[in-house]
Amino acid sequence: MATVTTNTSEVKEISVEERLKALYRLQKVVSEIDKIKTLRGELPLEVQDLEDEIIGLQTRIEKYNSDIAELGKALAQKKIEIEEANAKIARSTEQQNNVRNNREYDSLSKEIEFQNLSIELCEKRIREFTADQKAKNEELADATERLKERQIDLEQKKGELDEIIADTRQQEEALREEGKKIEQIIDQRLLTAFKRIRKNARNGLAVVMVERDACGGCFNKIPPQRQLDIRSRKKIIVCEYCGRILVDKDLTEETND
Secondary structure, three states: OEEEEOOOOOEEEEOHHHHHHHHHHHHHHHHHHHHHHHHHOOHHHHHHHHHHHHHHHHHHHHHHHHHHHHHHHHHHHHHHHHHHHHHHHHHHHHHHOOOOOHHHHHHHHHHHHHHHHHHHHHHHHHHHHHHHHHHHHHHHHHHHHHHHHHHHHHHHHHHHHHHHHHHHHHHHHHHHHHHHHHHOOOOHHHHHHHHHHHHHOOOOOOEEEEEOOEEOOOOOEOOHHHHHHHHHOOOOOEOOOOOOEEEOHHHHHHHHO
């Protein structure tokens, strides 16, 4: 017999058979919750992926806008530099008409040549910045279009998920409440073992019925003597192959009734 303390601080003795029935009932409840999660399918993950992608696109669009603005400033600056160079060329050309010797003339000529080179360099930078700006604008347009598409997809997926959640919310809440009540009559050690087995089981089954002389989880054969021990319900017996808790068919039928 096992001693279980309930929320009302009452101490109740429950037999191995009662614990097995409680475990089987708990397995049925959590399996129903698993079915609800399966119904939702990959939608929660798809919604999360879309939300992450949208955040990434928004960050990228902000970066494109920032880069385009910086390129615009750089273009404006180069145009100002060209205007200043042209003004210097005009002044130097005018001054050449009033020089008193060849040295002053040569000096002004060099200044004009330097400013012309500066203009060529600025024009080269303007072409580069303009090309970069065009490429950034194209990338921005592409990212903006993708963002709109992903936002539409997200809205659709969220709608589907919300609809499924709304349809199953009450059922899931009722199942979780029932599961909590069942857990209260199972001792902590056994409950911990149940959760550990369930976590490691691919199909989430920690308690399985013996069917056709085999484990209902891994389908390995169970010796006749071990089946007798299972039917006697005197102790908790696990499958020696997969570790799942084994119960007999009659117990499942009694519990279902």
